[in-house]
Amino acid sequence: MTATVLSGTLILPDGPLDGWLRIEDGLITDLGSGTVAGAQHTDGYLLPGLVDMHCHGGGGGAFEVGETAARRAAAFHAAHGTTTVVASLGSTTHPALLDQVRALAPLVRDQTIAGVHLEGPYLSTTRRGAHSLDHVRTPDSRELAEVLAVGGVRMVTVAPELPGAAEMIAGLPCVAALGHTDATYAQATAGIAAGATVATHLFNGMRPVHHRDGGVAVACLEDEQVTCELICDGHHVSPEMVRLAFRAAPGRVALITDACVAAGMPDGDYRVGTEPVRVVAGEVRTTDGRSLAGSGLTLLAAVTNAVRFGIALADAVHAASAVPAAALGLADRGRLAVGLRADLVVTDRALHVRRVLRQGRSAGSAA
Ligand SMILES: [Zn+2]
Numbered sequence: 001m002t003a004t005v006l007s008g009t010l011i012l013p014d015g016p017l018d019g020w021l022r023i024e025d026g027l028i029t030d031l032g033s034g035t036v037a038g039a040q041h042t043d044g045y046l047l048p049g050l051v052d053m054h055c056h057g058g059g060g061g062a063f064e065v066g067e068t069a070a071r072r073a074a075a076f077h078a079a080h081g082t083t084t085v086v087a088s089l090g091s092t093t094h095p096a097l098l099d100q101v102r103a104l105a106p107l108v109r110d111q112t113i114a115g116v117h118l119e120g121p122y123l124s125t126t127r128r129g130a131h132s133l134d135h136v137r138t139p140d141s142r143e144l145a146e147v148l149a150v151g152g153v154r155m156v157t158v159a160p161e162l163p164g165a166a167e168m169i170a171g172l173p174c175v176a177a178l179g180h181t182d183a184t185y186a187q188a189t190a191g192i193a194a195g196a197t198v199a200t201h202l203f204n205g206m207r208p209v210h211h212r213d214g215g216v217a218v219a220c221l222e223d224e225q226v227t228c229e230l231i232c233d234g235h236h237v238s239p240e241m242v243r244l245a246f247r248a249a250p251g252r253v254a255l256i257t258d259a260c261v262a263a264g265m266p267d268g269d270y271r272v273g274t275e276p277v278r279v280v281a282g283e284v285r286t287t288d289g290r291s292l293a294g295s296g297l298t299l300l301a302a303v304t305n306a307v308r309f310g311i312a313l314a315d316a317v318h319a320a321s322a323v324p325a326a327a328l329g330l331a332d333r334g335r336l337a338v339g340l341r342a343d344l345v346v347t348d349r350a351l352h353v354r355r356v357l358r359q360g361r362s363a364g365s366a367a
Pocket residue numbers: 054056088119258294
């Protein structure tokens with residue numbers, strides 16, 4: 001196979017570098033500074049392909065409503081620079097969840113998605129956000145085992161204060177995340193001790209930080225084993241809290257979209273799980289106004305927002321690529337480095353997508 005050489009400003013983990021990289025057989029086989037003859041030059045950035053570890057849908061498709069809609073969602077995000085996406089499923093009945101995970105199995109097999117994230121149903125009723133009260137419930141390991149047996153599940157979010165939660169976390173064969181939780185600091189710390197390594201959308205769906213009890217957020221920011229997801233859309237978390245998270249947990253913040261079906265779609269009425277939602281000026285809320293219900297983000301838009309909020313570009317990109325890749329155990333991607341997958345986003349200087357490559361092949365362009 002012939003090599004492709006691209007040049008531009010490479011966004012490496014430790015900062016930007018004006019340079020080039022060579023792609024052969026879907027991998028990055030060499031890179032360096034300066035220019036080389038024959039390179040396809042971009043007056044813009046070469047970013048590692050973005051990795052979204054928490055995403056429910058986009059482009060009019062959702063991961064919960066069957067294979068065709070799920071493929072539509074994955075294609076929408078790929079065209080916007082997300083070369084690795086985990087399909088998140090909200091709380092629902094046991095039979096419905098089994099059906100949803102089964103429907104995603106072909107997408108796991110052909111690597112359209114990097115696995116399934118069960119966001120529930122073992123969540124706090126008081127911190128359930130847009131999850132239906134009818135469907136959140138206390139941990140049931142037998143029920144969960146049936147879902148896990150379908151295959152493809154990469155992460156499960158559990159509220160650690162619930163009865164049986166610690167045992168469930170300790171027994172998970174995949175990533176355990178703490179989220180939609182009213183846990184105190186001590187309860188959260190117990191969940192981390194049991195094996196949790198991710199905070200599901202830090203600050204959202206959690207007991208707020210209190211000066212006499214830091215709760216889940218502080219427990220997760222503090223612990224070196226925990227990756228903290230952050231929804232950087234300007235609605236879910238304020239700019240100063242984004243900056244605080246990046247300072248408190250350097251190299252451990254993962255930008256996510258938590259995007260719903262409406263991402264990339266016009267304002268209007270949609271459905272998230274069984275909840276009717278309304279999108280107004282890009283903000284997604286349950287129709288009763290009770291809760292935010294995911295976002296309208298693409299992950300590249302989250303990176304752009306983080307930069308606007310004062311995060312260095314390389315740190316924002318790292319938080320949307322290497323950090324989530326590591327949290328998911330995907331060692332073959334997430335950085336521009338020799339030997340890793342040639343997953344790339346080529347952008348202009350304003351971070352608008354020009355080209356997306358997945359394992360060296362075109363994964364679409366969002367003109
Ligand atoms: Zn979610």
